[in-house]
Amino acid sequence: MGNSKTGEHSAASATNLTEHFDVLIVGAGISGIGGAYHLQDQCPDKSFAVLEAQDSFGGTWRTHKYPGIRSDSDLYTFGYRFKPWTSAPIATAAEITKYMGEVIEENELASHIRYGHAISSASWSTEEKMWLLSVTVSDSNEQLNFSCNFLWMCQGYYRHSEGYTPSWPGVQDFQGDIIHPQTWPENFDYSGKKVVVIGSGATAATLIPAMAEKCSHITMLQRSPTYFATGRNAIEVADMLRELEIPEEWVHEIVRKKILLEQEKIAQMSREHPELVKAELFKGIKQFLPDDYDIDQHFTPSYRPWHQRIAFVPDGDLFKRIADGTASVVTDEIQTFQSNGILLKSGDVLEADVIITATGFNLNVLGDIDFDIDSEPLNFSESITYRGAMFTGIPNMAWVFGYFRASWTLRADLIGDFVCRLLNHMEETGSSVAVPRLREEDKSMKLLPWVDPEDFNPGYLQRSVHLLPQQGDTDPWRHAQDYWTEKDLLPIADLDDGALSFR
Ligand SMILES: Cc1cc2nc3c(=O)[nH]c(=O)nc-3n(C[C@H](O)[C@H](O)[C@H](O)COP(=O)(O)OP(=O)(O)OC[C@H]3O[C@@H](n4cnc5c(N)ncnc54)[C@H](O)[C@@H]3O)c2cc1C
Numbered sequence: 001m002g003n004s005k006t007g008e009h010s011a012a013s014a015t016n017l018t019e020h021f022d023v024l025i026v027g028a029g030i031s032g033i034g035g036a037y038h039l040q041d042q043c044p045d046k047s048f049a050v051l052e053a054q055d056s057f058g059g060t061w062r063t064h065k066y067p068g069i070r071s072d073s074d075l076y077t078f079g080y081r082f083k084p085w086t087s088a089p090i091a092t093a094a095e096i097t098k099y100m101g102e103v104i105e106e107n108e109l110a111s112h113i114r115y116g117h118a119i120s121s122a123s124w125s126t127e128e129k130m131w132l133l134s135v136t137v138s139d140s141n142e143q144l145n146f147s148c149n150f151l152w153m154c155q156g157y158y159r160h161s162e163g164y165t166p167s168w169p170g171v172q173d174f175q176g177d178i179i180h181p182q183t184w185p186e187n188f189d190y191s192g193k194k195v196v197v198i199g200s201g202a203t204a205a206t207l208i209p210a211m212a213e214k215c216s217h218i219t220m221l222q223r224s225p226t227y228f229a230t231g232r233n234a235i236e237v238a239d240m241l242r243e244l245e246i247p248e249e250w251v252h253e254i255v256r257k258k259i260l261l262e263q264e265k266i267a268q269m270s271r272e273h274p275e276l277v278k279a280e281l282f283k284g285i286k287q288f289l290p291d292d293y294d295i296d297q298h299f300t301p302s303y304r305p306w307h308q309r310i311a312f313v314p315d316g317d318l319f320k321r322i323a324d325g326t327a328s329v330v331t332d333e334i335q336t337f338q339s340n341g342i343l344l345k346s347g348d349v350l351e352a353d354v355i356i357t358a359t360g361f362n363l364n365v366l367g368d369i370d371f372d373i374d375s376e377p378l379n380f381s382e383s384i385t386y387r388g389a390m391f392t393g394i395p396n397m398a399w400v401f402g403y404f405r406a407s408w409t410l411r412a413d414l415i416g417d418f419v420c421r422l423l424n425h426m427e428e429t430g431s432s433v434a435v436p437r438l439r440e441e442d443k444s445m446k447l448l449p450w451v452d453p454e455d456f457n458p459g460y461l462q463r464s465v466h467l468l469p470q471q472g473d474t475d476p477w478r479h480a481q482d483y484w485t486e487k488d489l490l491p492i493a494d495l496d497d498g499a500l501s502f503r
Contacts, residue, residue, distance in 0.1 A: 021047045024148035028052035029059020031400040031412040032154035036109050038416030043423050053118035061093040063160045066181040068210025069093040072202040072311045076255045077407040084252035088233045090314045121370040129432045153399040155367030164360045170336035176353045192216050199358030200226040202311035209317035212326040220329045225301045230284040233314035264484050270306035277305045288319035298329040363464035383469045386436035388479030389415050391469050395435040406483045414490050425495050431502035439498045446473040
């Protein structure tokens with residue numbers, strides 16, 4: 001692999017020049033910016049660019065603009081391992097993008113990022129041992145060609161242009177506004193309005209306390225309850241270490257270790273003693289709610305804790321709004337929308353001026369990019385993952401799919417190290433292609449879905465898991481989704497065990 005060059009690429013459309021990089025990173029969200037940092041740090045000789053469809057960095061934290069938008073995991077672990085987080089653990093989107101902006105500035109990454117560059121297709125040429133990308137520039141609609149030796153997919157997991165809204169009967173009859181939080185209208189005025197939020201996940205739990213004060217009333221309409229954890233938006237040990245003037249790098253490392261140890265214990269407790277974990281979660285909620293509040297009906301899910309991400313409600317803000325009557329929870333099902341609101345299956349009517357559909361995402365597979373390998377369209381679901389990062393039959397490509405239950409970025413950092421180690425290994429061994437291939441002994445292994453639906457089953461995955469690659473039941477073909485295993489395994493993964501084939 002050499003330095004960046006501009007030249008004519010034989011597979012490119014006749015007129016357009018192709019700009020070449022050793023590595024192209026897709027997406028300037030938390031994963032892509034992290035990838036750029038690791039690449040620059042660990043593979044300083046590689047030329048690279050980050051291609052981002054939107055007009056700035058941030059990904060998730062730029063797309064979502066609904067009231068109150070904040071993280072539901074702590075920023076000590078959602079932040080990168082290499083840049084200390086110095087504020088309260090639960091952060092707003094603005095704070096997260098500011099942090100990412102600092103990473104870009106401190107590491108002089110800006111010149112590597114091309115905004116408004118949406119990739120529409122990616123073709124692998126076995127002959128040329130490289131990827132060729134077609135890119136549309138949003139300002140000018142110009143079509144550009146890029147090529148690279150290695151493609152680092154940091155496009156996240158859901159479609160940014162549009163969220164998921166189920167189809168309900170009677171929607172056309174409703175006279176008010178229907179809004180999906182992913183496409184929140186700028187300056188939307190909801191003062192004095194009756195608002196119904198459909199959904200009970202982290203988004204609903206964030207929106208409701210943020211909007212409650214201005215609305216005449218806000219209702220969370222849920223088909224089934226979700227677990228919530230609550231506590232102060234502060235970490236005592238971090239505050240204490242700061243008082244002792246301990247350097248921020250140390251504070252970051254110590255607090256990360258503490259949080260990760262606690263999370264490991266909770267995960268283990270959830271598996272072994274789910275009733276105890278449930279009791280602890282309820283204790284947290286009950287302190288904010290009136291004694292006669294029906295916790296069983298509204299806050300007791302049928303699944304065991306940790307089956308889906310447990311949303312954190314800082315300082316109990318959602319429950320405080322329920323207690324003071326500005327917000328309420330209705331657990332029921334939608335029969336139909338009607339002109340003044342929603343008719344429920346119980347026969348009750350929820351009147352509304354505004355209905356917010358906090359109903360989730362549309363999974364997007366590989367950034368909605370048309371992939372082909374030597375002109376054969378790629379069927380991603382036919383491949384098997386290598387360590388949840390690469391895929392059989394797909395050369396020189398890695399995808400960062402973070403953790404669901406622990407912070408996403410913990411995995412983005414681990415995969416960052418892995419990709420850089422792989423690139424350096426290829427350099428050292430003079431290989432230009434690395435592709436996962438099942439060895440003889442792997443061919444009889446049991447194949448499983450990308451994620452085990454028994455273990456983790458949010459709606460967007462249930463709807464679309466058939467579009468994602470499969471995993472095997474043994475390493476290195478498993479997609480473990482377990483930070484505590486991967487943190488030890490990934491850094492020492494044997495690149496020469498035959499599962500990766502090099503040329
Ligand atoms: C509201 C919300 C809150 C969340 N809170 C948390 C949390 O607290 N903790 C946690 O761990 N996780 C959380 N998540 C999950 C979250 O999405 C990830 O943690 C993380 O932000 C994903 O980062 P990413 O960079 O991988 O992907 P994204 O943030 O999705 O960014 C991907 C980028 O790739 C770009 N892109 C995609 N396709 C193309 C293409 N074809 N061409 C060019 N560019 C492209 C997109 O425009 C986007 O900017 C949350 C998700 C949402 C939606």
